Amino acid sequence: MKRYRNGEIWDFEHEVAVATNRPVILGLDGGTTSTVCICMPIMPFSDALPDPLPVLARAVAGCSNHNSVGETAARETLEQVMADALSKSGSNRSAVRAVCLAVSGVNHPTDQQRILTWLRDIFPTQVKLYVRNDAVAALASGTMGKLHGCVLIAGTGTIAYGFTEDGREARAAGAGPVLGDWGSGYGIAALALTAVIRAHDGRGPHTMLTSTILQTLGLCSADELIGWTYADPSWARIAALVPVVVSCAEAGDEVANKILKEAVQELALSVKAVVQRLGLCGADRKNSFPLVMVGGVLEANQRWDIGREVMDFISKDYPGAHPIRPKFA
Amino acid sequence: MKRYRNGEIWDFEHEVAVATNRPVILGLDGGTTSTVCICMPIMPFSDALPDPLPVLARAVAGCSNHNSVGETAARETLEQVMADALSKSGSNRSAVRAVCLAVSGVNHPTDQQRILTWLRDIFPTQVKLYVRNDAVAALASGTMGKLHGCVLIAGTGTIAYGFTEDGREARAAGAGPVLGDWGSGYGIAALALTAVIRAHDGRGPHTMLTSTILQTLGLCSADELIGWTYADPSWARIAALVPVVVSCAEAGDEVANKILKEAVQELALSVKAVVQRLGLCGADRKNSFPLVMVGGVLEANQRWDIGREVMDFISKDYPGAHPIRPKFA
Numbered sequence: 001m002k003r004y005r006n007g008e009i010w011d012f013e014h015e016v017a018v019a020t021n022r023p024v025i026l027g028l029d030g031g032t033t034s035t036v037c038i039c040m041p042i043m044p045f046s047d048a049l050p051d052p053l054p055v056l057a058r059a060v061a062g063c064s065n066h067n068s069v070g071e072t073a074a075r076e077t078l079e080q081v082m083a084d085a086l087s088k089s090g091s092n093r094s095a096v097r098a099v100c101l102a103v104s105g106v107n108h109p110t111d112q113q114r115i116l117t118w119l120r121d122i123f124p125t126q127v128k129l130y131v132r133n134d135a136v137a138a139l140a141s142g143t144m145g146k147l148h149g150c151v152l153i154a155g156t157g158t159i160a161y162g163f164t165e166d167g168r169e170a171r172a173a174g175a176g177p178v179l180g181d182w183g184s185g186y187g188i189a190a191l192a193l194t195a196v197i198r199a200h201d202g203r204g205p206h207t208m209l210t211s212t213i214l215q216t217l218g219l220c221s222a223d224e225l226i227g228w229t230y231a232d233p234s235w236a237r238i239a240a241l242v243p244v245v246v247s248c249a250e251a252g253d254e255v256a257n258k259i260l261k262e263a264v265q266e267l268a269l270s271v272k273a274v275v276q277r278l279g280l281c282g283a284d285r286k287n288s289f290p291l292v293m294v295g296g297v298l299e300a301n302q303r304w305d306i307g308r309e310v311m312d313f314i315s316k317d318y319p320g321a322h323p324i325r326p327k328f329a
Numbered sequence: 330m331k332r333y334r335n336g337e338i339w340d341f342e343h344e345v346a347v348a349t350n351r352p353v354i355l356g357l358d359g360g361t362t363s364t365v366c367i368c369m370p371i372m373p374f375s376d377a378l379p380d381p382l383p384v385l386a387r388a389v390a391g392c393s394n395h396n397s398v399g400e401t402a403a404r405e406t407l408e409q410v411m412a413d414a415l416s417k418s419g420s421n422r423s424a425v426r427a428v429c430l431a432v433s434g435v436n437h438p439t440d441q442q443r444i445l446t447w448l449r450d451i452f453p454t455q456v457k458l459y460v461r462n463d464a465v466a467a468l469a470s471g472t473m474g475k476l477h478g479c480v481l482i483a484g485t486g487t488i489a490y491g492f493t494e495d496g497r498e499a500r501a502a503g504a505g506p507v508l509g510d511w512g513s514g515y516g517i518a519a520l521a522l523t524a525v526i527r528a529h530d531g532r533g534p535h536t537m538l539t540s541t542i543l544q545t546l547g548l549c550s551a552d553e554l555i556g557w558t559y560a561d562p563s564w565a566r567i568a569a570l571v572p573v574v575v576s577c578a579e580a581g582d583e584v585a586n587k588i589l590k591e592a593v594q595e596l597a598l599s600v601k602a603v604v605q606r607l608g609l610c611g612a613d614r615k616n617s618f619p620l621v622m623v624g625g626v627l628e629a630n631q632r633w634d635i636g637r638e639v640m641d642f643i644s645k646d647y648p649g650a651h652p653i654r655p656k657f658a
Contacts, residue, residue, distance in 0.1 A: 067559040107555045172530040178558045178567065180523030194509030201501035202602035226436045229507045230396040233562075238507065273531030 012083035023097045024056065024089065026082055029137045030064035030103030032156060033236060035077055037061075037085040042097055057088035065105035066114075067176065075118050078103070082122075098128040102137030104157070107174065135161035135171070142292030142326040149290035150280060150321075152271050152310070154297035156239040158184035160270035162278050172273040173266075177235055183266035185239030185297045191259045192245045193229065193238070196222050199255075207255035208248045216244050242297060249304045263297070264306060268313035271321075281318045288320035299325070341405075341412035352426045353385065353418065355411055358466045359393035359432030361485060362565060364406055366390075366414040371426055386417035394434035395443075396505065397564075404447050407432070411451075427457040431466030433486070436503065464490035464500065471621030471655040478619035479609060479650075481600050481639070483626035485568040487513035489599035491607050501602040502595075506564055512595035514568030514626045520588045521574045522558065522567070525551050528584075536584035537577045545573050571626060578633050592626070593635060597642035600650075610647045617649035628654070 028037045039057045043050070061081035066074040078101070086092055099119055106112055115131045123129065139151035139161060150162035158181045159174030173181050181187055196213055198204030200222035210222060217228060229238075248256035271291065275281050280289040291314065298307035307325075314321050357366045368386045372379070390410035395403040407430070415421055428448055435441055444460045452458065468480035468490060479491035487510045488503030502510050510516055525542055527533030529551035539551060546557060558567075577585035600620065604610055609618040620643065627636035636654075643650050 067556075108552050111556070170530075172532055173526075175523075175526045175555050176558060178519050178522065179526045179555065180520075190507050191509075193507065194504075197502075197504045197508045201499075201599075202606050203501055203598050223437050226504050226508065227396075227440070229505060269532050270530075277531050 012079045021095060022091070024086075024091050024095050025098040025100065026085060026096060027137075028064075028078065028081065028099070028101040028103065029134055030074075030078065030101065031134055032063050032065045032068050032104055035061045035064040035081050035103070037081040039085040039089040039091060056091070057085050059084035059088060064103050066111070067105045071114070074103075074105070078115075078118065079122065093122065096123060096127055098130070099123060100130040100132075102132045102134045104134045106131060106133040133159070133161065133171070133174070135159050135174070136163075138294045138326075139163065139292050142294070142324040143290050149292065150271055150274050150278075151292040151294065152267060152298070153295045154183055154185065154267055154293075154306070155295035156185045156236045157181055158187070158267060158270065158295070158297070160267075160274045162274040162280060164278050164280065168278055170274045170277045172270040183263040183270065183297070185242045185295075186235045187266070188245055188259055188263050188297065189238045189241035191262075192241060192248075192256065193225055195255045195259065196225060205255060208251060208253040209245065209256055212244050212248055213241060216241065239296075246302070246304050246306075250302065260304060260306060261309075264309040264313060267297075267306070267310045271310070271314050272317060275314075275318055275321070281320060285318055286320050288322055289318075290324050291321045292324045292326060294326065341408045350424060351420070353415075353420050353424050354427040354429065355414060355425060356466075357393075357407065357410065357428070357430040357432065358463055359403075359407065359430065360463055361392050361394045361397050361433055364390045364393040364410050364432070366410040368414040368418040368420060385420070386414050388413035388417060393432050395440070396434045400443070403432075403434070407444075407447065408451065422451065425452060425456055427459070428452060429459040429461075431461045431463045433463045435460060435462040462488070462490065462500070462503070464488050464503070465492075467623045467655075468492065468621050471623070471653040472619050478621065479600055479603050479607075480621040480623065481596060481627070482624045483512055483514065483596055483622075483635070484624035485514045485565045486510055487516070487596060487599065487624070487626070489596075489603045491603040491609060493607050493609065497607055499603050499606045501599040512592040512599065512626070514571045514624075515564045516595070517574055517588055517592050517626065518567045518570035520591075521570060521577075521585065522554055524584045524588065525554060534584060537580060537582040538574065538585055541573050541577055542570060545570065568625075575631070575633050575635075579631065589633060589635060590638075593638040593642060596626075596635070596639045600639070600643050601646060604643075604647055604650070610649060614647055615649050617651055618647075619653050620650045621653045621655060623655065 023042045024039050025042055026037055026039055037059045038055050040055055059081050061077045063069050064074045064077045112131045116129055119129050135151050135153055138153055140147060143149060147163040148165050150160060152160050160172045163169045175181060177186050192209050195204055195207050196210045199207050199210055219228060245256050245259060249260050281287050293307055311323050352371045353368050354371055355366055355368055366388045367384050369384055388410050390406045392398050393403045393406040430444065441460045445458055448458050464480050464482055467482055469476060472478060476492040477494050479489060481489045489501045492498045504510055506515050521538050524533055524536050525539045528536050528539055548557060574585050574588060578589050610616050622636055640652050
């Protein structure tokens, strides 16, 4: 299906009874699980954003990471969620002055260029377009819009991203499950499943993870895990086992504790690599900088608090790192 | 498409001008890359197989691992290759007395039962059917048919499988890329790719793997590896980089050497787990047993010989392990 994008009518556009002419901007946060678009009025420029933000409309759609669902589906999701947000705010395309799109899977200038081309098919040249990795939006969500400091995301995947005040940037990890994102939710859970297999076939020590994971998944034996893994390649399905690993670690299981400790080191290492390359800590390593921490792996713990352990690790090297856990990430 | 399997005509069957009535057996070795079927006459039972084997016909098809291509494609590949072998030998279904099918992806009794059901749809109840993991065929290929000892396969994937003379069996690894088959070709190459990403983003040491792998893949920068990995999830495509890792290790690269040394330990550990569980080495750990070694990772090396290193590791614990590298695996 070839969508009609740059004529009078945009295929995704809803009819709006009485469209306002109030100029608006669209902000999108696109992830592997869901994509959110907000529509806001243009505001006079100032350092501080109003709190609460004057959001005219908010729309939600599914995955917009092209690495996960392919380019066609990612593009349609992005267009659909923008059209929904515009419709809900009583606006249409002609009111849009700028689009800021932060989406996971933007790893290379060619990814950025591809999405800019999609957007330019819809919006004329005077509309300002910004396309970035979703880590950039996560950082901004913790610093009220200012791009300075470092953000660590650890959900299903993980990435560290940093900016200096003079506009330099750097990232670490965020390379996907094959390429060693070992502190991610996927990474933690895959190691836990591996530990179960290794205990079962005699390559590794006995672990409480075996009974707990098999019970959680409704399986009878460790060798059924092989078929379970193959049945659905979704990373999020594997990563959903992180709370089981945490509960086993809290109950004293050594294998689970080792997995979490290694994840903490991996996550801290990603932040350190970014801070070091950008010199965010200054020459004496003591400068203050914001460290925004986002994602289920850093949040959803009880006694075993992965986020706090990561922060402890980082603070030893960089005492000026100032942790921020944003309200909306 | 529903194939017509158990009537007079089998959809896969070719017309044979003058079918012989000589009774035959079919032997299949099904892997993730290719599937081979041979058709042989029934021979008088004896301990020793004739050399060369009296093969009437040999047919080759693609992947028959249902975990890789799905059940429908795996089933059709198996049927097609059997029909081809029968046709080439001038036989048809009615001449078949036994089918011995050794295929990768048979990890659980339910896998075995599913394939037995497929075969029983084609062959009547008096035909003997045997369905096993392909590691069993690999062992038999090194011991001239006798199921005793241990086999280590290390190609794109890896598995260790063992049998005692009284019929007990055990396996280790062979659980696929998510579940820690770390000494496999896929495992080695994925760690090498990870090392390139980590060197690039500041999490790991500089390595010769960067320039060598990027040149091999025709890429300009390490961050292009992310897109390259996502573009095609085939394990074999990743595993094809093993010779690059070996050449970097031979040229003295520390990161590549560390990856290969860890792979050697992982592969040796799989064998040791099987030997230990079956007691193949006897109470004093000195009993002699055959260790069949198969697959590209164990074969295709020059100065850095992974297979020899694995054997050295195993011999320290089990001096009676007798390495065999079969002609046809």
